[in-house]
Amino acid sequence: EAxxxxxxxxxxxxxxxxxxxxxxxxxxxxxxxxxxQILGQGPELLVQFQDESVVDDSQLPKDRFSAERLKGxxxxxxxxxxxxxxxxxxxxxxxxxxGNTIYFGxxxxxxxx
Amino acid sequence: xxxxxQPTSMDCAEGRAANLPxxxxxxxxxxxxxxxxQIHSQGPQxxxxxxxNNETNEMASLIITEDxxxxxxxxxxxxxxxxxxxxxxxxxxxxxxxxxxxxxxxxKP
Numbered sequence: 001e002a003x004x005x006x007x008x009x010x011x012x013x014x015x016x017x018x019x020x021x022x023x024x025x026x027x028x029x030x031x032x033x034x035x036x037q038i039l040g041q042g043p044e045l046l047v048q049f050q051d052e053s054v055v056d057d058s059q060l061p062k063d064r065f066s067a068e069r070l071k072g073x074x075x076x077x078x079x080x081x082x083x084x085x086x087x088x089x090x091x092x093x094x095x096x097x098x099g100n101t102i103y104f105g106x107x108x109x110x111x112x113x
Numbered sequence: 114x115x116x117x118x119q120p121t122s123m124d125c126a127e128g129r130a131a132n133l134p135x136x137x138x139x140x141x142x143x144x145x146x147x148x149x150x151q152i153h154s155q156g157p158q159x160x161x162x163x164x165x166n167n168e169t170n171e172m173a174s175l176i177i178t179e180d181x182x183x184x185x186x187x188x189x190x191x192x193x194x195x196x197x198x199x200x201x202x203x204x205x206x207x208x209x210x211x212x213x214x215x216x217x218x219x220x221k222p
Contacts, residue, residue, distance in 0.1 A: 004156075042200060042212025043157065091156050099208045101147075104156035 002026045004105035006092050012111045018080035021108045025073070025094030031055075033102065034067055034077050035091040043091055049075065050098060082112045116140065116203040122217040131188040133216050135201030138182045145204045146177060148186050150197040151215070157200065160186065191220045 005024040013019045025032050030051050035043035046065065048056040051072040060067065064083070069075040079086055089107040118136040125131040137146060145164050149157040161168055161175045163184070168175045174187040188195055200215040 006156075042215065043210075044212075045209060089154075089156075093156075101159055101162065102210060103159055104149075107154075107156045109154075 004092055004094050004103055006090075006105035006108050008108055009106065010109045010111075012113060013082050015084055015112055016081040018078065019082050019110060020079075021077045021090050021092070021110075023075045023077070023092030023105060025075070025092070026103060028096065029094035029103075030072070030097050031095045031100075031102075032069055032075050033093040033095075034075070035093060035104075037089045037091055037107070039088070046077070048098075055098070079110075082110075084112050086110060087112045116144075116205075116211065117201045117213050119199075119201050119213060119216045121214065122219065124219050124221055125188075125191050127193060127220050127222050128190055131191040131195065131218060131220070133186040133188075133199050133201075133218060134183065135186070136183045137201070137203050140181050140203050141205070142181075143206060146175070146184050147202045147204050147210065148173070148175065149200045149202065149210075150195075150218075151200070152194075152197040160199075162204075193220050193222065196220045 007022050032049040034046045036046050037043040046060045047067045049069045052069050067077045089109050091107045093102045093104040095102045145162050147162040148160040151157045161173050163175045177184045196219050198215040198217050202210050
């Protein structure tokens with residue numbers, strides 16, 4: 001069964017450093033999502049792509065977060081500079097298109113110290 | 114805000130059917146009910162979804178009441194590996210998943 005691939009699985013970084021997460025969606029999925037999940041809460045959408053275009057980034061803290069999907073396939077989420085409050089799990093997900101079932105990767109755990 | 118209400122936690126004996134309820138009294142006619150689960154430290158796993166008819170797949174069954182104001186996810190023969198947080202989500206016309214707190218299901222041997 002095809003899966004959403006994410007890396008790294010775990011990342012520890014110091015406050016004010018830069019950190020990046022990579023995601024490879026299920027092959028053929030045009031829609032890609034990045035979510036953030038704080039421990040004990042449900043996931044929160046950060047950004048949604050349709051192919052290489054951003055569809056929704058209304059909840060993305062744009063002063064420090066950026067996301068790109070240059071060729072409409074894999075994607076990178078960057079945080080610079082990282083803050084203590086960014087400690088969370090960052091989830092990538094994909095769907096065939098907007099409205100279809102969304103499938104999630106295993107997530108990338110970030111700890112900022 | 115989440116459009117669903119679920120019990121905070123539930124227990125079920127291994128081998129028995131686990132029935133997880135969900136209230137969604139404000140659901141609109143074109144909104145789907147989705148179920149995901151999240152095993153500790155892993156990403157959410159899609160289980161099943163439905164609009165108004167009951168649905169069944171290899172993982173579970175989804176029973177939606179006729180007025181669509183509530184639904185029940187049924188895991189027919191629960192195993193220890195089914196211990197997880199189960200999320201019931203109403204997916205609206207903007208297709209976004211708005212997550213609530215979910216139900217922590219504990220399967221006991």
